[in-house]
Amino acid sequence: MTPDEPVFRVRVEAATLDDLRSAVDDLEPDLGCRAVARAEGDGFAIDVYLPGSRLATTRSATVTVLADETENGLARQAEVGRDNRFAARGEVPRGLGLKE
Amino acid sequence: MTYLNPAEVESALENLAAAYPSATELITCPNPTHEGRTTRVLRVGTRSGVDGLLLLGGVHAREWVPPDALVSLAADLLEAHGLGTGLVYGGQRYTADEVRHVVEGMAVYVFPCVNPDGRAHSQTADPLWRKNRRPHPRGGGCVGVDVNRNFDFLWDHTAKFAPDSRVATSADPCDRQVYRGPSAASEPETRNVVWLLDTRPDIRVLVDVHSAVPVILHAWGSDENQSTRPEQTFLDPRFDGLRGRPRDSAYGEYITPADLGAVSALSQRMRDAVKAVRGVDYPVEQAYGLYPTSGASDDYAYSRHFADPAKTKVHGFTIECGRTFQPSWAEAEQVIREVGSAALALALAVPAAPPG
Numbered sequence: 001m002t003p004d005e006p007v008f009r010v011r012v013e014a015a016t017l018d019d020l021r022s023a024v025d026d027l028e029p030d031l032g033c034r035a036v037a038r039a040e041g042d043g044f045a046i047d048v049y050l051p052g053s054r055l056a057t058t059r060s061a062t063v064t065v066l067a068d069e070t071e072n073g074l075a076r077q078a079e080v081g082r083d084n085r086f087a088a089r090g091e092v093p094r095g096l097g098l099k100e
Numbered sequence: 101m102t103y104l105n106p107a108e109v110e111s112a113l114e115n116l117a118a119a120y121p122s123a124t125e126l127i128t129c130p131n132p133t134h135e136g137r138t139t140r141v142l143r144v145g146t147r148s149g150v151d152g153l154l155l156l157g158g159v160h161a162r163e164w165v166p167p168d169a170l171v172s173l174a175a176d177l178l179e180a181h182g183l184g185t186g187l188v189y190g191g192q193r194y195t196a197d198e199v200r201h202v203v204e205g206m207a208v209y210v211f212p213c214v215n216p217d218g219r220a221h222s223q224t225a226d227p228l229w230r231k232n233r234r235p236h237p238r239g240g241g242c243v244g245v246d247v248n249r250n251f252d253f254l255w256d257h258t259a260k261f262a263p264d265s266r267v268a269t270s271a272d273p274c275d276r277q278v279y280r281g282p283s284a285a286s287e288p289e290t291r292n293v294v295w296l297l298d299t300r301p302d303i304r305v306l307v308d309v310h311s312a313v314p315v316i317l318h319a320w321g322s323d324e325n326q327s328t329r330p331e332q333t334f335l336d337p338r339f340d341g342l343r344g345r346p347r348d349s350a351y352g353e354y355i356t357p358a359d360l361g362a363v364s365a366l367s368q369r370m371r372d373a374v375k376a377v378r379g380v381d382y383p384v385e386q387a388y389g390l391y392p393t394s395g396a397s398d399d400y401a402y403s404r405h406f407a408d409p410a411k412t413k414v415h416g417f418t419i420e421c422g423r424t425f426q427p428s429w430a431e432a433e434q435v436i437r438e439v440g441s442a443a444l445a446l447a448l449a450v451p452a453a454p455p456g
């Protein structure tokens with residue numbers, strides 16, 4: 001089962017937290033893992049996720065499409081282990097830290 | 101290298117336990133997932149009776165980097181300890197003494213893939229899948245529960261929060277993202293985490309590694325913190341229906357100045373350790389962000405001691421690592437180093453935190 005419609009990562013930017021909150025309330029997006037706004041320039045921003053059919057503008061905020069996350073994710077599925085690299089007991093994983 | 105699939109995560113833990121028997125314990129979680137998968141936790145540490153740090157990954161299926169990051173960290177700690185070396189993550193260096201201090205002076209419980217059913221679905225079918233794979237209660241098409249809304253902390257949001265608080269959870273099984281489940285701790289994935297906290301009272305800190313923002317979150321997620329009105333807590337039903345609004349005086353979640361100081365300091369240690377890797381800033385914030393959250397692991401861990409003073413006080417954190425759910429593997433490697441560095445800095449700082 002694959003998704004019916006592409007989902008885009010979208011940046012919502014507003015001058016105040018209240019403006020940002022009301023813009024997000026209007027858009028009713030997927031808020032990602034947790035709805036954390038960050039200070040950006042003179043205002044605030046949050047990245048959210050919206051299907052193409054619900055991309056919209058709002059009065060209180062700027063909405064910028066950043067990426068098609070469905071397309072990205074489907075492409076990334078090629079970068080997932082196919083079998084089991086650790087099927088043999090002697091295959092001990094190694095971390096990315098330098099041991100020195 | 102590529103992202104680990106769920107079977108690889110479990111095999112990786114088994115092989116680490118087999119390769120380093122004197123420094124590990126392989127713990128099998130008692131509750132198989134809806135699709136019948138068994139998950140494991142690797143305890144890294146040579147001694148018993150020491151303080152524990154629990155690291156969770158893979159709670160949200162589409163956040164692919166955290167399970168790989170936690171397997172990498174466990175492997176790094178064990179290999180460096182065995183060789184007697186330090187560990188270097190980009191610009192951040194941990195000495196051999198620090199590695200020994202962590203492996204011999206505390207217990208690091210690594211639970212890399214809490215929700216393997218969801219991860220398998222995200223990695224092979226719907227990449228933006230977030231929840232677990234609980235079948236629809238009446239055989240309908242709406243699958244899955246958000247494990248990070250299923251913990252027993254203010255779980256029943258319609259009763260506990262203000263109607264206009266827009267708490268980020270849902271009682272609708274067809275909510276694609278944040279369905280809270282049919283009851284608190286209904287899900288096997290949730291119950292496995294609860295079981296660990298119940299059976300391992302040495303655990304004093306929980307870090308749930310998610311993605312992406314990035315940011316480091318500490319208590320509370322339910323309402324804005326306040327330290328002057330101790331009667332305003334999640335336990336008091338007089339405040340049901342008032343919680344969760346921003347900038348009001350009717351309710352704020354109570355936290356002592358000492359605890360707020362402790363979690364702020366520990367968060368800052370992680371932020372510094374991340375930044376040293378390659379300069380990326382993970383700001384520190386209270387988990388109450390744009391909206392309140394209920395049923396999340398970090399608040400649940402910290403709340404246990406208030407609901408039952410016989411339980412260990414567990415400080416709960418969430419790291420939102422990286423900028424996207426599924427970065428290229430080259431970028432994922434950098435995020436893995438950032439998470440490893442943060443976790444090691446926290447492990448080194450835990451014994452210095454006030455016992456509370």
Ligand SMILES: [Zn+2]
Pocket residue numbers: 033034159160163310311
């Ligand atoms: Zn998450």
